[in-house]
Amino acid sequence: MCIHCDYKELLVSVGLDPTRNRLRVLEIIGNNSFPLSASDIHDTLDRSRPINRVTVYRILDLLVEKGIVDRISTGGRAAYYGLAPNERHQAHPHFYCTSCGQMDCLSPQALNVEFSRFASTFPGRIDKLEMRLDGICKNCLKKSH
Amino acid sequence: MCIHCDYKELLVSVGLDPTRNRLRVLEIIGNNSFPLSASDIHDTLDRSRPINRVTVYRILDLLVEKGIVDRISTGGRAAYYGLAPNERHQAHPHFYCTSCGQMDCLSPQALNVEFSRFASTFPGRIDKLEMRLDGICKNCLKKSH
DNA sequence: CGACACATGCAATACAGTTGCATATAAAGA
């Protein structure tokens, strides 16, 4: 998603020590073009250098809490994680393939949503808008003829 | 959501025997103005007449599979369930309070989304669009001053 | 060097949902 970001600085900017594991988790999320599950992240990191899965969960919680990573729900059981929107990366909807579990990012313009008028009359506080399309991706369509 | 629906007939129309438990599950979902979790549904039903939670899960799976109930994800761990859109009930976004877990239905016009142009160029199959706002509801805002 | 804060690991636990198999119930036919 963002080979231009300085992840070390990003961590520091939200008040987190840039430990090796935090950097590793943030890099794998940031360098990927689609969101990953916690176990995707753990498995990948664990192969190159052992890391406990609890550590991964705790780091993900931290990054989400600090607002630099987004937790994206899937309709399946596991949450997925991607870089949070910022100046360089607009918020965007996702497509989730209910057959293979792959989640893809869609263009920010794909759904052309307009909700500022609604937000201005809503009595609660709105932190986040999540839009997700569910269906079958083209690869899985092909497999089933 | 729909005190006008004949739930018995709705079950039959999708090819399901209208057993007592299926009716009870569908009624509690249909008569509620906001989506409920599986355990909400089980707890409520169990109070009036004992029912196994596995039975509730299986009935929910059936109703979702047949397309008369929608499984709505929350950002939390548990799925919520509401009547699926039909002629009488338009699809609509939801608001999820991350503090108390209450999920509310929003007006179908709230987000004013337009995606038919996108859908017509998408190479996969799209089954469902889910839109969810996360935040703090007005009651929880009040509690925390 | 010593003390402290905090990052990480490990084991146990919690939570939501699923599976296998036994039993109950209801519809269909003799």
Added chain:
DNA sequence: TCTTTATATGCAACTGTATTGCATGTGTCG
């Protein structure tokens, strides 16, 4: 009515995902 058959339900055990408690490791400041 009785028997057969299909399927709905219950119960116990299990799975995958995430969380908690506590012990240990690591890095920083005096």
